[in-house]
Amino acid sequence: MPDTSDLPRADATRARLMKAAVTAFAEKGFHGTTTRDIATAAGMSPAALYVHHRSKEELLYLISRSGHESTLRLVEEAIGSSDDPVAALRRVVHDFAVHHARDHTGARIVNYELAALSPEHLAEIRTIRRRIEREIRALVERGVAAGAFHVPNAKIAAVAVLSLGIDIARWYRGTGEWTPEDVAEGYVQIALRIVGAA
């Protein structure tokens, strides 16, 4: 594997392999997917995968890391967008829901293929997940402190709000009656009720 990380052609091939891997992992799971599946879907021979990646697990790790990082960024930006807890909650629940519905394929890997990561990679991913959880919990606690939210148990409310968003990746398929925007709008109202901001 030569260092071709900044050459356009290699980049395009990497992207094709990643995209094929995302589809396959989301559909059949990491262990249910073969390197031949991925390579064939990317229009290459199985050996080509190893020109660009160390292993099948590395492919999963790269997908998982970039997915987690973009989710964390989304959450941080949404929550930082307003000092008003209600506005911040609206924004983060909306964006989180849209993202998990629109990219339910990628989000499925992010949330349901953690066990297939190597211990080192899993540890790294886990710290990103903790940061996401902490952001949501801090927002709920801030809202309670500001008198904007009213909950019997802030931790449970935070878990529920996050859990609702994540689980979209499990049940949402682009084929139903709802657009990602529909789900997001419905979930914003639900989140406001959960934290007692209505």
Added chain:
Amino acid sequence: MPDTSDLPRADATRARLMKAAVTAFAEKGFHGTTTRDIATAAGMSPAALYVHHRSKEELLYLISRSGHESTLRLVEEAIGSSDDPVAALRRVVHDFAVHHARDHTGARIVNYELAALSPEHLAEIRTIRRRIEREIRALVERGVAAGAFHVPNAKIAAVAVLSLGIDIARWYRGTGEWTPEDVAEGYVQIALRIVGAA
């Protein structure tokens, strides 16, 4: 595989194999688990598995079916336990949450290993899932019709209530600060808020 379905010794062995399979499937996924894993954990040789089951997939199917059936039963009983939509919702959310927390291992297979089922088995399981979804949706609609619930969108509210319960299987580990009962009580309050019954 002789027909030993009602002989106590064979039943005990079946149960050991099922239990070992549940643990392994929940931990590593269906495709990440080998028949040797299951047999060894059950204290037997790999061949013994095939004395009692046709295939590894059949083991998954039996686990998935019994898990789905007991969840459906739980939901039907809870919802049928009262004509009052608020009481019925309290009961179903409570029992559903307790079940998904206490048996998060089994519930993980039920909810996240569907793709590994054969097409025929998957179709059968899907009809059970639809009945569960319909029960919850009907309850929300009943509450709205009775003026006990107030929601802008009953379908979304029903999806959210069910989604919250299912996702417990993903995040709950018996090792945290909350008992299944704690989660259930918190989630009952949250569900009441979601449907606008507070």
Added chain:
DNA sequence: GAGGTTACTAAGCGCTCGCTTAGAATGGTG
């Protein structure tokens, strides 16, 4: 305790897996 049914194992078959190797195309640069 002999006979027959049931429960299990040792060994391994055929196949597919992740991954490697050796070498052939490909394409940018003088």
Added chain:
DNA sequence: CACCATTCTAAGCGAGCGCTTAGTAACCTC
């Protein structure tokens, strides 16, 4: 167009997979 790094493939290796077969151990009945 010669040169050479880059990009890719044909072929296949060793390991582990799901599952089978042939035979042994355990148990129940009489």
